[in-house]
Amino acid sequence: MSENCIFCKIANGQIPSEFVYESDNVVVFNDINPQAPTHLLVVPRVHVESLKELKDTALMSELLIAVQEATKKLDISDYRTVINTGKGVGQEVFHLHIHVMAGREFSWPAG
Ligand code: 5GP
Numbered sequence: 001m002s003e004n005c006i007f008c009k010i011a012n013g014q015i016p017s018e019f020v021y022e023s024d025n026v027v028v029f030n031d032i033n034p035q036a037p038t039h040l041l042v043v044p045r046v047h048v049e050s051l052k053e054l055k056d057t058a059l060m061s062e063l064l065i066a067v068q069e070a071t072k073k074l075d076i077s078d079y080r081t082v083i084n085t086g087k088g089v090g091q092e093v094f095h096l097h098i099h100v101m102a103g104r105e106f107s108w109p110a111g
């Protein structure tokens, strides 16, 4: 738990939030500023600043399993996952999260 970390507060229940999915170590909730009709954030309960600091391979698995379970629950078959790592590519919240977006067209590699 890191003080003044918004995702620590959400993931540990200090800020009441609705979870689309949760497991022992991971929660999934809606992004406050959605960039697609469905925009989920998959977040470890433990404070990890970014992907660079993620050493726990069991937690890595659990994060991806949470992506699978949350999308299955919402009946979403096609989705884009994004992990921003570092200010230079737009990471704003320094508590690791996987964006899961669905329900619109995406271009690749840009956009
Ligand atoms: P980043 O740019 O760090 O990859 O993404 C941070 C994401 O967190 C943004 O999409 C932003 O809308 C979302 N976000 C920031 N603060 C909150 C919050 O208090 N609640 C929720 N649900 N999402 C948040």
Ligand code: ZN
Pocket: 001, 002, 005, 006, 007, 008, 009, 046, 047, 048, 094, 095
């Ligand atoms: Zn945190």
